[in-house]
Amino acid sequence: MIKNPALLLGLALTLGCQARATTPPGFQGVVEYDERVVSFEVPGRILEVKVKEGDVVKDGDVLARLDDALQKLAKDARLSEVKIAEADLALLTAGARSEDINALAARVKAAKNAEELLDKNSKRAHGLLETGSLPFADVEKIDSDLARTGNERRALESQLAALIHGARPQELERLKARIAAAGVAVGLESEKLERYTVKSKVPGTVLDVHVDPGELAGAGAPVVTIADTSHPFVDVFVPEGEIAGIVVGAKATVKTDALGAPLPGTVEHVARRTEFTPRFLFSDRERPNLVVRVRVRVEDPDKKLHAGVPAFVGITR
Numbered sequence: 371m372i373k374n375p376a377l378l379l380g381l382a383l384t385l386g387c388q389a390r391a392t393t394p395p396g397f398q399g400v401v402e403y404d405e406r407v408v409s410f411e412v413p414g415r416i417l418e419v420k421v422k423e424g425d426v427v428k429d430g431d432v433l434a435r436l437d438d439a440l441q442k443l444a445k446d447a448r449l450s451e452v453k454i455a456e457a458d459l460a461l462l463t464a465g466a467r468s469e470d471i472n473a474l475a476a477r478v479k480a481a482k483n484a485e486e487l488l489d490k491n492s493k494r495a496h497g498l499l500e501t502g503s504l505p506f507a508d509v510e511k512i513d514s515d516l517a518r519t520g521n522e523r524r525a526l527e528s529q530l531a532a533l534i535h536g537a538r539p540q541e542l543e544r545l546k547a548r549i550a551a552a553g554v555a556v557g558l559e560s561e562k563l564e565r566y567t568v569k570s571k572v573p574g575t576v577l578d579v580h581v582d583p584g585e586l587a588g589a590g591a592p593v594v595t596i597a598d599t600s601h602p603f604v605d606v607f608v609p610e611g612e613i614a615g616i617v618v619g620a621k622a623t624v625k626t627d628a629l630g631a632p633l634p635g636t637v638e639h640v641a642r643r644t645e646f647t648p649r650f651l652f653s654d655r656e657r658p659n660l661v662v663r664v665r666v667r668v669e670d671p672d673k674k675l676h677a678g679v680p681a682f683v684g685i686t687r
Contacts, residue, residue, distance in 0.1 A: 396623075396682035397608055397664070398682060401604055401668075401675045401677055401678065401681050404603070406571070407592045408596060409568070409589070409590050409591055410434075410590075413586070413588050414566060416581050416582065417437045417583065418583055420432050420435070421433050421434075421576050421579065423576055424576060426576075427576060432568075433593065434581065434594065436566040441559065445559035448558075452556060456549055463542070465536040465537075474529055477526050481523035482523055488515050495509040572596065574597050574598045575596065578594070578595040600673060601667055601668065601669065602670060602677065603668060606666060610662060616685050617640065618637055618638065621636060621637075622636060622666045623683070633669060633670055635683065636666065637664060637667075638665045639664070640663075640664050641662050644661065
């Protein structure tokens, strides 16, 4: 045991100097990725997962799919509604067939003949009624048949006129609007169907897969995490007294314990506000400072860096 206080003090100073000497030069930070968590916009059961951790994906690559059988049936039903409405419009536009017009005209003619016959019978019956040769009840029945036949003849004539003139413009417009609405419904179902497949919006590396086939996925629940591992960043904290000359676009170098040579980087952002140094920085020189956060984007085409690794950044002024 060392009992000399002066010797203890000297030993402590020596160890402190050695600890400070082991801290590499530059501003401290931690390597991080720009991570993007990809999710489904609709809920459903996972049908398949197309990627695994470590896969490199491109923009537009399929990551996972939901079971879309029911959604496809819904779209087919909407398509059937469009076809029915289009068929109805075609019928109205084509108009009545000549056979239908001729058949209805024959019915009108038959109704007119029956009405003329009943009219003659009615006149004869009224003459017999005046002489007392025919009871009033029989005359009343003949008049009733005459009125009914006249109504039928007028109804048939109206139907014949409608067949000849064709559909009204309002009927055609209504069917056209119905077709347009059905088409919009088909588009909506198709858009929903697209959301049963989740695709990568950016190129990158799959960091994590959060689901397995057969599981139920809620809307917005994480499915895959993707990051651009070729361009990580380091947020360093520059003391306010040293921020002068550090601007966006300035060149930088990034060094970690595992790298044999530093990687090049560029200052991407300089914060407009100061803050206190984060707790995870371990340098006695930087801990008590009021600092400015500076983000340095690193060029790492060989993907040597890993997220969470401490890094030391030198910035060219």
